[in-house]
Amino acid sequence: MSFDSEADNKKFAEKFSFTFPLICDTDRTIGTAYGANADPQKGAARVGVVIGGDGKIKEWHERVDARAWPAALVGTL
Amino acid sequence: MLNPGDKAPDFTGRDHTGKTVKLADYKGKTVVLWFYPKADTPG
Numbered sequence: 001m002s003f004d005s006e007a008d009n010k011k012f013a014e015k016f017s018f019t020f021p022l023i024c025d026t027d028r029t030i031g032t033a034y035g036a037n038a039d040p041q042k043g044a045a046r047v048g049v050v051i052g053g054d055g056k057i058k059e060w061h062e063r064v065d066a067r068a069w070p071a072a073l074v075g076t077l
Numbered sequence: 078m079l080n081p082g083d084k085a086p087d088f089t090g091r092d093h094t095g096k097t098v099k100l101a102d103y104k105g106k107t108v109v110l111w112f113y114p115k116a117d118t119p120g
Binding site: 046058066073 | 080081086090094103105113
């Protein structure tokens, strides 16, 4: 998810045929709750979160590597 | 920051198709949230 508009995220999703929802947190409410609104002048920080089925945080990363994290995630999920 | 074991903050948002997405809808499932600075930028 990002602080981008629906239109911007729609373009992004269509370009890469993403099969998951890209949440448009335009008022930064969710980003703030999850510690991803570190600099209100900038876009969201690259925070990565894993939430368990019990609704509790399993992992919270301040900055994930966009290339490495997916592989690491697949190993832990 | 959040720590393992903390209750995940509940949220309701809207996705890129205009659909409402609630954390509560995923109860019982593992959820991954991934924030990025701007759509379609490398990093």
